Amino acid sequence: MQTAALPSSRETPPPAARVTAAPAPATTTPRPAPLLRMVRRHRGEIRAVLVGALSVAAFVLAWHLLTTYRVNLYVRFMNVPSPADVLESARTAFATSTFFQHVAISCRRILYGFLLAAAIAVPLGLMMGRFKLLSEIVFPVTEVLRPIPAIAWVPMAIMLWPTNEQSIVFITFLGSFFPILLNTLHGMATVDPVLVRAARCLGATEAATFREVYLPATLPQIFTGLTVGMGVAWVSLIAAEMISGQFGIGYFTWEAYSLVQYSDIALGMLAIGVLGLASSWAIRLVGRLLMPWSAR
Amino acid sequence: MTAAAFLPSADAAPAYAPPKTTKGRVEVRGFGLTYDTADGATDAVSSVDLTVEPGEFVSIIGPSGCGKSTLLNALAGFLKPTRGIVTVDGEPITGPSADRGMIFQQYSLFPWKTVRENVEFGLKMKGMGRAERSRAARTLLGLAGLTPFENHYPDRLSGGMKQRVGIVRALATGPRILLLDEPFGALDAQTRLIMQQILTNMWQRLKISVLFVTHDLDEAIFLSDRIYVMTARPGEIKAEITVPLPRPRLPAMTMSSEFLALRRGLMSLIREESLKAMGGELSADGLQGLAINLEGQDVFRAL
Numbered sequence: 001m002q003t004a005a006l007p008s009s010r011e012t013p014p015p016a017a018r019v020t021a022a023p024a025p026a027t028t029t030p031r032p033a034p035l036l037r038m039v040r041r042h043r044g045e046i047r048a049v050l051v052g053a054l055s056v057a058a059f060v061l062a063w064h065l066l067t068t069y070r071v072n073l074y075v076r077f078m079n080v081p082s083p084a085d086v087l088e089s090a091r092t093a094f095a096t097s098t099f100f101q102h103v104a105i106s107c108r109r110i111l112y113g114f115l116l117a118a119a120i121a122v123p124l125g126l127m128m129g130r131f132k133l134l135s136e137i138v139f140p141v142t143e144v145l146r147p148i149p150a151i152a153w154v155p156m157a158i159m160l161w162p163t164n165e166q167s168i169v170f171i172t173f174l175g176s177f178f179p180i181l182l183n184t185l186h187g188m189a190t191v192d193p194v195l196v197r198a199a200r201c202l203g204a205t206e207a208a209t210f211r212e213v214y215l216p217a218t219l220p221q222i223f224t225g226l227t228v229g230m231g232v233a234w235v236s237l238i239a240a241e242m243i244s245g246q247f248g249i250g251y252f253t254w255e256a257y258s259l260v261q262y263s264d265i266a267l268g269m270l271a272i273g274v275l276g277l278a279s280s281w282a283i284r285l286v287g288r289l290l291m292p293w294s295a296r
Numbered sequence: 297m298t299a300a301a302f303l304p305s306a307d308a309a310p311a312y313a314p315p316k317t318t319k320g321r322v323e324v325r326g327f328g329l330t331y332d333t334a335d336g337a338t339d340a341v342s343s344v345d346l347t348v349e350p351g352e353f354v355s356i357i358g359p360s361g362c363g364k365s366t367l368l369n370a371l372a373g374f375l376k377p378t379r380g381i382v383t384v385d386g387e388p389i390t391g392p393s394a395d396r397g398m399i400f401q402q403y404s405l406f407p408w409k410t411v412r413e414n415v416e417f418g419l420k421m422k423g424m425g426r427a428e429r430s431r432a433a434r435t436l437l438g439l440a441g442l443t444p445f446e447n448h449y450p451d452r453l454s455g456g457m458k459q460r461v462g463i464v465r466a467l468a469t470g471p472r473i474l475l476l477d478e479p480f481g482a483l484d485a486q487t488r489l490i491m492q493q494i495l496t497n498m499w500q501r502l503k504i505s506v507l508f509v510t511h512d513l514d515e516a517i518f519l520s521d522r523i524y525v526m527t528a529r530p531g532e533i534k535a536e537i538t539v540p541l542p543r544p545r546l547p548a549m550t551m552s553s554e555f556l557a558l559r560r561g562l563m564s565l566i567r568e569e570s571l572k573a574m575g576g577e578l579s580a581d582g583l584q585g586l587a588i589n590l591e592g593q594d595v596f597r598a599l
Contacts, residue, residue: 198404198462201372202418203394203469212417216408293408293449 081263086270089263099252103271106237106248109165110279113172114233121180121229122222126214128181129188142181150175150236154243168240168248175236176229183228187221188214220294223287227280234276249275319385320472320505322348322371326380328530329366339530340366343380346524346533348473351503353496355516357566358526358534359573364509367531368477371507372398384473394418397466401478403458405450411461412437412446418469433468440464456487460494467498473505480515489547492518496545513562517555518545525565528573535565 039046060083065071067082081089093099128135150171157167191214199213241250253268327344330337341363348354356364369375370382373392382389384396405414412433419429437446440460450458459479466474479495480488496519499506510516516523517539525535539558541549549555 192402192404194400194402194404195406197372197374197392198398198400198406199417199421200374200392201394201396201398202465203392203421204417205421208421213406216406219408291408293451 079262081266085263086266089261089267093264093267102247102249102252103275106241106250107275109169109172109237109241109248110230110233110275113169113237114176114230116169117173117176117229117233118180118226121177121225122184125181125184125222125225126188126210126218129185129191129218130210130214135185142178146178146182150232151239151243154240157240158244164244164246168237168245171240172233172237176233179228179232180222180225183221183225184218187218187225190221191217216291219287219291223283223291226283226287230279230283231276234272234279238272320348320350321385322346322473322505322507323383323386324367324371324380325382327367327370327377327382328379329363329370329375330378342530342532344526344531344533346536348505348507350505353499353506353508353519353521355508355510355520355523356526357510357513357516357523357562358531359528359566359570360511361529361573362526362569363529363531364526365477368398368475368507368509371473372396372475394421394469395471396473396475397469397471398475399459399462399466399477399479401481403450403455403462403482405453405458405461405465407450410447410449411442411453414450414461415465415468417465422469436464436468454487455483456491459483459491463495463498467502467504471504473507476506476508478510479508481510481512488515493547495519500544513559513566514550517541517558517562518550523562525562526569528569534569537562 064083066077067080071077128138153171153174157170161167161170195213195217196209199209204212238250241248242254245251249268249271253265256264256268324344324346327341329341330339344367356367358364366375370377371389373389415433415436416429419432434446437443442461442464445453480491483491492515508519520539523537523539524533526532527534541554
């Protein structure tokens with residue numbers, strides 16, 4: 001009596017029973033709703049988004065706490081604007097068109113400088129990778145110029161170019177030029193020679209091999225270069241705008257400091273962060289569209 | 297002799313007929329190739345004479361490093377012979393051409409092109425229009441049973457599948473000669489056997505000249521009409537063996553006494569050269585691990 005009652009009083013069946021019982025409910029119960037299935041399939045991505053949101057929230061909270069309580073632990077948060085201050089100044093800034101003009105001008109400079117750099121560095125890198133002599137001519141010069149930070153070019157750029165606008169675009173160009181060139185070169189060096197030989201055996205001419213093999217084989221590296229180049233372009237642009245600009249988000253940030261509008265400093269910084277993020281995201285998107293074979 | 301004819305349903309594919317290839321005679325006379333290295337000139341291949349008759353399947357077999365791939369690369373047009381002449385249908389080879397299709401041991405499909413675009417590549421290089429070459433590629437893929445994969449990118453295919461697509465791609469332009477450089481070397485044993493079967497069937501229908509480089513004896517015997525055995529570096533032709541097995545070749549033949557006799561003969565030829573390639577001085581005792589005379593003591597006591 002007692003022994004018979006014991007197993008039935010258990011809440012979970014013994015392991016063997018559980019194994020056989022498991023498939024049964026799966027077949028009898030209806031399939032989960034489409035929404036639920038989608039959630040299951042993208043579980044990893046959903047978690048990443050949630051954790052990311054939490055992490056940003058924690059950052060804002062820490063910022064809020066440090067600034068409201070004016071924490072002064074060697075690093076001084078006394079004059080640092082709180083998130084609420086920044087939100088307030090954002091509201092005023094967004095009400096007029098001046099702030100957006102600054103943003104638009106910075107974006108235009110980035111676009112010109114970056115596109116110019118890509119338009120020169122990518123073909124140059126491809127040609128240098130293909131023709132050793134060209135590489136031997138160009139490489140020493142780029143190696144000397146490459147370590148010079150874009151900001152050190154500011155005085156020279158002002159002398160070189162007739163307008164301020166041009167010198168800022170030039171500095172942005174310089175910042176993104178070298179990462180793009182070097183990555184393209186590296187990509188060319190890692191093209192699988194068997195693919196080149198296969199193309200030649202199928203009747204590809206020199207030009208066709210370049211277009212059909214070297215270029216697509218190097219594309220992933222080119223996009224690495226473009227992403228890095230875009231990051232450096234923003235760094236260079238902001239530095240140039242702070243020194244010699246009259247417009248632009250870098251100028252906005254520096255001007256806020258001069259005018260003791262501390263919350264505008266944080267607003268400018270955040271805007272730069274968002275713009276940088278958006279532009280590298282745009283490059284990734286273009287890369288994914290151009291390289292469907294590597295999309296996962 | 298069209299590429300489309302290599303599988304039974306060729307009549308169902310009037311959409312595609314590559315140029316008629318009536319020849320494909322390969323002649324190599326006194327071929328030698330010397331590399332310049334840091335220690336001076338090294339002979340990779342010393343002196344090779346060989347012929348592939350139109351429509352013949354010929355294998356080259358030899359120990360690793362004997363220069364068989366070098367020879368094939370010269371035929372493809374990637375290397376210039378230092379000595380001798382290499383001709384196809386009487387014309388010397390000046391560079392790579394779609395006339396001579398090549399299959400490599402490494403998978404050489406373009407990763408950025410789908411299976412169909414890979415097959416289309418040679419036709420595109422010939423200047424064929426988009427619609428026409430797409431139709432041709434579809435037909436060929438259909439004949440090879442690869443239609444379900446036409447829109448796949450190569451990295452989603454298995455190794456055997458990649459090589460099948462590679463062969464279809466090489467045949468699409470209607471070459472006179474197919475050069476294969478250990479094409480199944482990277483495949484597992486089972487896939488390899490199936491690929492050999494596929495290749496021999498294709499060739500049977502196509503009657504294209506094939507020069508096949510391998511170090512696998514069974515593979516060479518199973519596929520070939522004739523086999524050239526090369527010596528260790530610097531490579532020379534050591535022997536030429538005709539394979540009298542009937543066509544079509546069937547997997548069961550690998551167990552026949554004729555096959556095994558051929559295998560035994562080839563084995564002893566190759567073995568000599570492989571030993572030479574491994575350093576030459578390996579004596580019979582060295583091979584058994586008994587090169588040191590321990591004067592009757594066993595190894596344990598000698599140590």
